[in-house]
Amino acid sequence: MKNWPSSAKSPSDSPAGPASNSVVEIEERVRYSETDQMGVAHNKSYFEWFELGRTEFCRLRGLPYKDIEAQGFYLVVVEAFCRYRKPLRYDQLFLIRTTLREATAKKVVFDYEIMSQDQRGLIASGYTVHIATNAEGEVRFLPESILRRISGSSNQARAPFSSR
Numbered sequence: 001m002k003n004w005p006s007s008a009k010s011p012s013d014s015p016a017g018p019a020s021n022s023v024v025e026i027e028e029r030v031r032y033s034e035t036d037q038m039g040v041a042h043n044k045s046y047f048e049w050f051e052l053g054r055t056e057f058c059r060l061r062g063l064p065y066k067d068i069e070a071q072g073f074y075l076v077v078v079e080a081f082c083r084y085r086k087p088l089r090y091d092q093l094f095l096i097r098t099t100l101r102e103a104t105a106k107k108v109v110f111d112y113e114i115m116s117q118d119q120r121g122l123i124a125s126g127y128t129v130h131i132a133t134n135a136e137g138e139v140r141f142l143p144e145s146i147l148r149r150i151s152g153s154s155n156q157a158r159a160p161f162s163s164r
Helices: 043-060 065-070 144-151
Strands: 024-029 074-084 093-103 108-116 122-133
Touching (some): 024 043, 043 093, 043 108, 065 074, 093 144
Antiparallel strands (some): 024 093, 074 122, 093 108, 108 122
16 A cells, blocks of 8 residues: 555654554445445445444554543544445445554554455555544644554554454
């Protein structure tokens, strides 16, 4: 996943360290409400699946979003990109692969791949860039304790999670 028009850095520029290359993979199924009249997954659904992957990534690092918010921080999406390659259809199983590209006090960048369930085909790929704010929407720097956990420095990622 490279050559995207982004303010995000390439994976090799990441200060998050080698643990940031860990992949969190979850299995999902295209729901009827996520499709258009022809049974094809709507483009907006991919960003919701990215959010699901990101949420589970953080949870498996021992840092559920609710814990980040309890500390007074909100990870706000400031940039999102998705490259669609193949359609997903109603009731089709697929995998969401999430990796951490970068985690600094100023921003966090996640990369995503939506794969066919048999892992033979890339359906879509993308990324999101986040900044931290407080409850009033003021930009804040993430503390080292959150950065260590999200980058995997203090907690090893657990086994992949399946919500189905």
